[in-house]
Amino acid sequence: MRNESTRSSVEMFHVMDVLAASAQRVAEGRDVLSLAAGQPSTPAPAAVRAAAHAALDTEILGYTESVGLASLRATIAADYARRYGISVDVDDVVITTGSSGAFTLLFLAAFDAGDTVVMARPGYPAYRNTLSALGVRVVELDCGPQVGYRLTAAMLDELTEPPAGVIVASPANPTGTILHPEEIAELARWCDDHDTLLISDEIYHGISYGRATSCAWETSRQAAVVGSVSKYHSMTGWRLGWMLVPAHLRRPVERLTANMTICAPVISQYAALAAFGDEARTELDAHVARYATNRAVLLEGLADCWLTEIAPPDGAFYIYADISHLTDDSLSWCESVLAETGVAIAPGVDFDTVTGHQTIRMSFAGSTETVRAALARLEPVLTR
Ligand SMILES: Cc1ncc(COP(=O)(O)O)c(C=O)c1O
Incomplete structure (x- = not known):
């Protein structure tokens, strides 16, 4: 069989x-x-653990709305104003099961089998492997030492035709390399001009050593931005991430997440409310x-x-x-x-x-x- x-x-x-x-x-x-x-x-963080204890004692912890608790989405939206000075609406934010859940949802919502998505090599292997499992063709651009480990808009110009999507991570895994804010902006503009979805993996934001990070939404709200409490917030096992979704993908993402997970882990959602505070x-x-x-x-x-x-x-x-x-x-x-x-x-x-x-x-x-x-x-x- x-x-x-x-x-x-x-x-x-x-x-x-x-x-x-x-x-x-x-x-x-x-x-x-x-x-x-x-x-x-x-x-x-201690504040998060205290919030989790309190939620266990006081909340029912049933399903939340599929896109996540409105209070958490508002907290995350406000954090973009604090970090990058951009105004994000609560409805732009979708809470996911780790950023891994966000990638799967975005790939399903935006790409069909046979579409092409571009990423850097070296790069985070789960993008490649998840896209492949979904029948999406992955084109890895050689982003080794000869180009300072960076995927740039100039490289996209060399492609024979515009891809359906481009994934970029800054800081990146495995390299730790940060793209200059202007490099991110150029990628976002290139993708807008070519009707390509830019997926900006920003899950290592907050962990940098002197170089500024930038958010793709500073340039374009046609991009999808992915975040997570796994890295800076030291919460890998809580399996909680989020994304800023371009308006045209909101409803497709909501339909898929409602069917596939119903909602992200609820105790983690309540606990994460304390992850963005001063303490x-x-x-x-x-x-x-x-x-x-x-x-x-x-x-x-x-x-x-x-x-x-x-x-x-x-x-x-x-x-x-x-x-x-x-x-x-x-x-x-x-x-x-x-x-x-x-x-x-x-x-x-x-x-x-x-x-x-x-x-x-x-x-x-x-x-x-x-x-x-x-x-x-x-x-x-x-x-x-
Ligand atoms: C670049 C990158 N993106 C996404 C992930 C997935 O993280 P999580 O699902 O815990 O948010 C990782 C994990 O190592 C990563 O390195």
């Missing part, structure tokens, strides 16, 4: 295999220093200060080990490094480094199926002690 669809035969997210191998190692009583997980090592922000900005310290420690330590071919680590909490002098099989290399040293690292092949066999991604979202200890163990391996 055939019980498996062709569409499900997408690539595995290999970092998940690294995380499984790390868990196995821990279960065997051996230690792991993780530079692999793309998530904060801290719980949700949470003070706590979260202290995490960002620690990431900045970790980044400096890691950059210095890697330079001492001759690892200097790296993408501009402007934001997020990643360093994406070329290790072509060490291997041309990053997956096996990461497996053997984990076995030998207990340091978990993500293989670049997840993010770039062409040149990622010679790259790795290191996350510095853990403690500074973890980063220092991992460097000490990696030194003999990197300088071998």
Whole structure:
């Protein structure tokens, strides 16, 4: 009996295999220093946890409206005014099950099977794999070191025909690279001029090291903007994200989300009301200060080990490094480094199926002690 669809035969997210191998190692009583997980090592802010406790005691926690609690949508809309000085209406905001849920909804609402969507390589693999599962043709533009790891409007001019969509992340995963506000604006204008949907993944906003981030809606409300409480707000497991949806996609998104999920997790929605306040922000900005310290420690330590071919680590909490002098099989290399040293690292092949066999991604979202200890163990391996 055939019980498996062709569409499900997408690539595995290999970092998940690294995380499984790390868990196995821990279960065997051996230690792991993780530079692999793309998530904060801290719980949700205290104010959020208090709000969750209160909601458990006082709210029914039944379904909300499919697009999410109006109070949370208003809170998020107000946050755009604070951060970017733009006026966002409560009806522009749709609450989703993580930003992952937002991407699936946008892909289904905006693209048909056979449409073409453009993204950067290296890039976040779930875009590619989810689009492929939906029958959408993915064109990956080579955004390696030769172009500073940036996808620009000039590259879109080179395409033979305008795509249905372009996805861009800034700060990006795996590189951490931030596009200049004018680069985002140019992409947004190009997409408007060519009737292309720009999907701007802004889930790492709030985590940057001196460079300004910008919101695609500062230029065009025809773009779709995606956000999440996973990264800056340190709430990955709460599975809560949102998007700013262009007016013509509001109703299609609402129809799909009502059918597919009914609504995003409701306890998380109530808790997230406290995630955008001053109290949470003070706590979260202290995490960002620690990431900045970790980044400096890691950059210095890697330079001492001759690892200097790296993408501009402007934001997020990643360093994406070329290790072509060490291997041309990053997956096996990461497996053997984990076995030998207990340091978990993500293989670049997840993010770039062409040149990622010679790259790795290191996350510095853990403690500074973890980063220092991992460097000490990696030194003999990197300088071998
Ligand atoms: C660039 C990027 N977009 C989206 C996601 C999905 O995050 P979530 O579904 O937790 O919001 C991730 C997770 O690592 C990511 O790195």
